[in-house]
Amino acid sequence: MRIRSSATILTWCLLSTIAAAGDWTQFRGGVAGQLPEISHPMEWAADKNVAWAVPMKGTGWSSPVVVGDRIFMTAAVPENGARPKGMMAGVGSMGTYRSARPVKHEFVVRCLSLADGSELWSQTVTEMTPPVVHPSNTYATESPATDGKSVFTFFATTGDLLAWDLDGKELWRKNVGSFKSGNGFGTGSSLACTDGRVFVQYDNDEASFVAAYDAASGEQVWRDDRETRTSWSTPLIWQAGEQKELVTCGSGVVTSYDPGNGQVLWKLTGIQSSFSASPSVDGGRIFFGNSGPMSAGPLVAVKAGTRGDIALDSKFESDLVEWSRTRSGPGMASPVAAKGYLYIPGQGGILNCYDVTSGERVYRNRVSGMGTVAASLWADADRVFILDENGNTNVIQAGPEFKVLATNRIDDLFWSTPSIAGDALLLRGVEKLYCIRP
Numbered sequence: 001m002r003i004r005s006s007a008t009i010l011t012w013c014l015l016s017t018i019a020a021a022g023d024w025t026q027f028r029g030g031v032a033g034q035l036p037e038i039s040h041p042m043e044w045a046a047d048k049n050v051a052w053a054v055p056m057k058g059t060g061w062s063s064p065v066v067v068g069d070r071i072f073m074t075a076a077v078p079e080n081g082a083r084p085k086g087m088m089a090g091v092g093s094m095g096t097y098r099s100a101r102p103v104k105h106e107f108v109v110r111c112l113s114l115a116d117g118s119e120l121w122s123q124t125v126t127e128m129t130p131p132v133v134h135p136s137n138t139y140a141t142e143s144p145a146t147d148g149k150s151v152f153t154f155f156a157t158t159g160d161l162l163a164w165d166l167d168g169k170e171l172w173r174k175n176v177g178s179f180k181s182g183n184g185f186g187t188g189s190s191l192a193c194t195d196g197r198v199f200v201q202y203d204n205d206e207a208s209f210v211a212a213y214d215a216a217s218g219e220q221v222w223r224d225d226r227e228t229r230t231s232w233s234t235p236l237i238w239q240a241g242e243q244k245e246l247v248t249c250g251s252g253v254v255t256s257y258d259p260g261n262g263q264v265l266w267k268l269t270g271i272q273s274s275f276s277a278s279p280s281v282d283g284g285r286i287f288f289g290n291s292g293p294m295s296a297g298p299l300v301a302v303k304a305g306t307r308g309d310i311a312l313d314s315k316f317e318s319d320l321v322e323w324s325r326t327r328s329g330p331g332m333a334s335p336v337a338a339k340g341y342l343y344i345p346g347q348g349g350i351l352n353c354y355d356v357t358s359g360e361r362v363y364r365n366r367v368s369g370m371g372t373v374a375a376s377l378w379a380d381a382d383r384v385f386i387l388d389e390n391g392n393t394n395v396i397q398a399g400p401e402f403k404v405l406a407t408n409r410i411d412d413l414f415w416s417t418p419s420i421a422g423d424a425l426l427l428r429g430v431e432k433l434y435c436i437r438p
Contacts, residue, residue, distance in 0.1 A: 022422040024066040026145035027190035027234045029420065032280045033336040033378040040425035042383070042395055044408045044436045051437040054117035056430065058108060059084055060140030061374075062190065064428060065151065066421040069114045070166060072151045073428070076139035077106040083430050086389050086413055087372040090136030097135050098184055104129045105139055107155050111168060114421060117435060121168035130157045133186030136415070143190035143234070143417075145198060147215055152198045156187035161200060163218060172218035176211070179204035182230030182251075182274065190234040192246065194259060197221060203231035203250045203274075210235070210248055210255075212262060222262030228253050233275035234334075238286055240304035249275035249288050254300075268321070270312025271298060277330040278376065282337030282356045285322055289329025299328035299344070301359060323359035328352065334376035334417075336384060338398040343384050345373040351386070351396065365402040367394050374415040387427070389414055410434055 029035070041049040058077030061084070065072050080103050085093065107125040112118065130139055139157045146152065150171060151164045159178035163171040181187055182205050192199040197212045203226065211223040228250030235248045237259060246259040251274040256265040271290065279288040289299035298316035301323045310320040317324055328344070335344040341362060342354045349370040353362045371388040378385050383405060384396040391410040397403035412429030419426040425436040 022066075023068070023146070023148060024064070024419045024421050025148070026065060026193055027063055027143040028278070028334065028376055028378070028417060030192070030194075030237060032236060032278075033334065033376055034282075034338070035378070035380045035420065038378075038380040038383065038420070039423040040420060041436055041438050043406050044410070046410060049436050049438060050410075051424070051435045052117040053432045053434045054112070055432055056428070057110060057122070058106070058140070059138045059430065060428075061138050061188070061415045062140050063143040063417045064419045064426050064433070065144050065146050066114060066419060066426070067146050067148055067151070067166060070120065071112040071114055071426065072144055072146065073110050073112070073433070074140045074142070074144060074153050074155065075108050075110065076155070076157070077108060079104045084138050084413070084415070085135045087136060087374070090134060093135045097132060100132045102129045102132055107140065107158060107160070109144075109151075109153050109162075109164065111166075112433070114424060114435070117433065123164070123168050123170070125153070125155060125160050125162060126158050128158060131180075131184065133181070133184055137186035137188070139186070141186065141188040145191040145193035147193055147196070150215060152191055152193060152215070154191050154200060156189070156202060161198070161213065161218070163198075163215065174213065174218050176200060176202065177207065179206040181205060185230070188232035188276075192235045192237050194237045194244065197259060199235055199246055199259065201233070201235045201248050201250075203228050205229050208250065210246075210257065212259065224257070224262055224264075226250060226255075229274065231274040234278040236279045236281070236286075238279075238281055240284070243305075247279050247286060247288075249279060249290075251275070254288055266302070266306050266308055266310060268300070268302065268310040268312065270316065270318075271300070273297060276332045278334040280335045280337050280342060282342065283340065285356060287335065287337070287342055287356070291329040291331050296327040297329040298324055298326055299330070299354070299359070300324045301356070325354070325359050325361075328354070328361070333373040336377035336379045338379040338384050339381055341398065341400065343377060343379070343386075343396070345370070345377070345386055351402070353400070353402070362400045363402050367396075367404065369407065370394055376417040378418060378420065385418075387414055387418060391429070
């Protein structure tokens with residue numbers, strides 16, 4: 001491991017303020033899952049603190065976004081009613097899924113009431129028979145984004161990027177193309193939105209790109225055509241002092257752009273394989289890494305204000321990174337930082353905790369009963385929340401001492417990252433959307 005000292009301690013109050021206002025504007029709230037203080041319940045069950053639960057129309061691992069008292073979400077409705085599988089069932093289908101018969105899907109956008117889950121409107125984007133993807137994935141894994149006035153949705157499978165007003169009127173539509181994904185695993189990178197622009201990261205096996213679109217008109221503002229191949233990570237808008245950055249994790253490369261003009265601020269190479277998890281931030285540093293079912297990749301920290309090309313060597317080291325660790329990167333679930341520590345779930349119910357300043361591992365503990373974790377983590381200053389695919393949410397004490405504060409359970413299959421709107425926690429399962437509220 002290589003470490004550089006850093007005296008830069010930054011906060012990103014603007015983004016935290018957005019989340020604190022009660023709206024959940026994009027994947028992980030646009031704040032990498034960090035909230036100043038969480039007010040949703042600490043304990044819940046099927047018969048405790050579930051304000052409502054409504055059946056899902058179709059399937060999707062996209063997260064809901066929330067504006068005021070309205071929830072917006074996407075789904076793909078298969079004509080045969082099929083549902084995605086969990087991790088082990090999906091792995092068990094690896095040898096046969098590519099030969100499965102393609103099924104026609106209806107691609108829909110829905111608006112629900114936050115008060116009671118009732119449907120306020122639903123719109124069909126298109127209908128098509130898409131190529132078969134991995135049985136654990138869906139055709140609606142890209143989360144929407146909102147600027148509070150419009151809602152932006154993206155189905156990478158069809159290539160359709162749309163803007164809607166809050167009442168369901170289509171404002172504009174762009175088709176950015178649809179492309180093959182690596183090994184037929186499908187897509188998953190969600191939208192990002194800031195300063196009147198919507199950002200699409202579409203890393204695929206044919207024509208990868210990152211592009212910015214004008215939120216009002218849909219016109220393309222800038223575009224970077226990339227050589228990177230399929231990746232599933234979602235771009236993060238990172239406020240580093242006065243300079244905002246759009247950080248994207250592709251296949252083997254991490255690139256930071258100026259979101260205003262698309263200028264590359266820094267680019268890191270030397271990490272093998274693709275990213276599934278999205279970056280996390282804390283204390284003027286951004287953290288990213290990757291790992292797979294059969295191997296673990298690196299975990300890297302880059303300091304705010306870094307510029308230029310960063311080439312990691314064979315040990316994943318460089319003088320231009322704050323620190324790096326081998327065999328420590330996250331898998332599907334994006335990590336979260338709290339109280340100066342970074343939390344990364346591993347295989348077999350393991351939770352790893354790292355010091356954000358040094359990169360040293362503080363503990364590696366097994367969380368009893370915790371299964372595969374695909375949903376990204378969320379936290380405030382005192383607690384870290386981890387939802388596994390079986391519906392168990394473990395509440396972990398933030399800090400250097402490992403302690404499980406509570407374990408909550410809802411029986412369903414969960415890969416979608418939860419959304420938070422004030423005192424409401426939204427859990428999207430394969431069967432239902434659940435609102436947890438005092």
